[in-house]
């Protein structure tokens with residue numbers, strides 16, 4: 001009897017062109033790509049696990065560490081950069097006591113930078129989970145994070 005197919009993969013054919021969509025579904029489920037899922041994807045596709053790693057590590061969109069409850073993604077694209085994104089990033093990391101990108105010790109926040117997210121007219125832009133926040137100032141960042149804290153306390 002063969003291995004049970006991981007339910008997350010049931011909508012896909014085991015074809016190479018589906019590696020990225022499968023990785024995306026896995027990341028949506030777990031917020032990152034857990035190591036054991038690499039093996040499951042490889043088994044499902046009947047290809048070496050190293051090929052799955054190769055694809056996953058090539059694309060910046062995939063994460064390999066668990067994230068915090070909230071993911072703050074500061075755009076580092078050119079439009080955002082010239083309109084103050086570095087200052088926004090510094091404000092976010094200062095407020096959360098992070099040296100740089102990463103997850104806070106309490107596991108509430110993960111901060112990362114991302115390439116242009118396609119809202120350049122709103123630069124500088126940050127997403128909090130799936131929500132886009134544009135024309136950001138440092139004050140906006142403080143207000144947003146204070147609002148999140150209140151929500152997290154409820």
Ligand code: FES
Pocket residue numbers: 075076077078079080081115116117118119120121123125
């Ligand atoms: S450069 Fe930031 S949204 Fe395009």
